[in-house]
Amino acid sequence: MKNKKEPALHNKRRKNNEESKWGYIFILAPLLVFIIFTLYPIIDAFIISFKEFKPLKTEWIGLDNYKNTLKNSLFYKSLINTVVYTGLTVPLSMALSFVVSILIVPLTKRKQNFYKAAYYLPAIASGVALSFVWKWIFDPLPSGLLNRLVALFGVNNQNWLGSSKTAMLSLILMALLSSHGTSIIIYIAALLGIDNTYYESADIDGATFFKKLWYIVLPLVKPTTVFLLVTSVIGSFQVFQNAFLMTGGGPDNATTMVGLLIFNKAFKYFEYGEASAQALLLTAIIGIFTFIQFKLTGDNVEY
Template identity: 65%
Template sequence: MAQPATKTYKKRMIKDGDWAWAYAFIAVALVVYALFTAYPVVSAFLISFQEYKPLGSTYIGLDNYAETLRDDLFWKSIRNTIKYTVLTVPVNLLISFVIAILILPLRKRLQTTFKAVYYLPAVASGVTMSVVWLWIYDPLPEGILNQLIGFFGIHNQNWLGTSDTSMFSLVLMSWLSSHGTSIIIYLAALLGIDDSYYEAAELDGANFLQKLRYIVLPFLKPTTLFLLVTGVIGSFQVFQNAFLMTGGGPDNATTMVGLLIFNNAFKYFEFGEAAAQSLILTVIIATIALIQFKAFGKDVEY
């Protein structure tokens, strides 16, 4: 009786020593993962049970977690992060989808040009982009946004300096930037839809909105779910915008969880409490991702 092809292939690989080469090639990735992902996670887990000091830590059990759950600022940062997520992620997905639909009918060269233009902010330094937005939000009359609203007779606004407008300013910054990756992913998914579906729909007299509803949206459901999950994860980890634009103020109106963890660790040197907060944030993100997969991924095939 002939041996199965898979068994023969495995024996040949073992005989030729190919397994050793396979492990050698993935060893670099495994070492990098162990050093920069697995080790920090395990260290954070251990530090969360300690009053951490560089020259000698003290085990305090669940005190860091209890202190975090009693901290009003922690819960305010959670509310701020949820508000930021709800206001940015769905709108950003919609903007990216609409832009991808508008780019799709263009010639290939024009598509490439638009993709490059929209992806450019992702290549630029985040600090540089924040400096540009600080110029836009300049509270003086010379600020670009104040000049714009001045045409409509609206007085100058201190966009980043008041609780009423600081969160909106960060949200607006998110709406008008960082769509490049989502646009490229949406375009790739749109180009993967076979033209025969559109041709059949046209024969049945379907208009643009009907093709969008019954062809495009169902085919893009896996892509949308992926972008939704990664978008929520990214928004819950937002740090750079709040740190550079407002510093979490005024009155902690823009203090996100990521910024709070950073301040506790590197400003107040409460490494144990920061580690506990980071692990709580991990559990929150994992729970939300699971809920999204359960709610929207029932009939999604990958």
């Protein structure tokens, strides 16, 4: 009996080894993509951050790029602009997305699909095309849509993108009115995943809509909220397109974000070493904010 079991055990191990081999082969492609397009650029940027770019060669300068960045007042201003932008857009966008999701869930399946598609449309539209639309909305001339709207309330024409007082608010307004599609779809999926028995029990106890919202919905969608909060903050700290296309960072650097500052350093002034140092500092800042968010909001959250 022992001799009969050994070949069977050997064949089983051989089959498992072949299956494992194919598994490694299948994950090799995404692993190579990650190494080539993510890991290698990070390592290369780390090395470049200790160098000064020159036309014929680069020179090793140690921590000078980091020191110059930490002494640069524009870096701190861009960081403050980014924090202000993030602090206003992320919580307001999440609140609006949650409210819209609550309103969409009771609708029929066909209406749900219509509204999800309508809200998600800006996410797949060209950022350049959307920027042209928003530039028309913020047009300082009386023909601008926003100026025509505020004129109804007796407000004079405003140079929304050309004034340091309103440029940042204009970018925030643009973000609040055009970037909810992904959050809404994720929130709707989370809300539809809540078991109806919770609501039935709450109805028996005579719970109001707001009590259901507070004691049932919010705790059960907390993992989704934490996920959206973390990813939204990370994305907002890397904001570039809106500032670049709408204001170019002006006026007087009022809308210069860290992402735009890094872009200008690298591709406008060709200071690749300092740009890499700023990018790595931004990465560290995002990591710290992410860690704090998980510590403050991630308790008792399972994914």
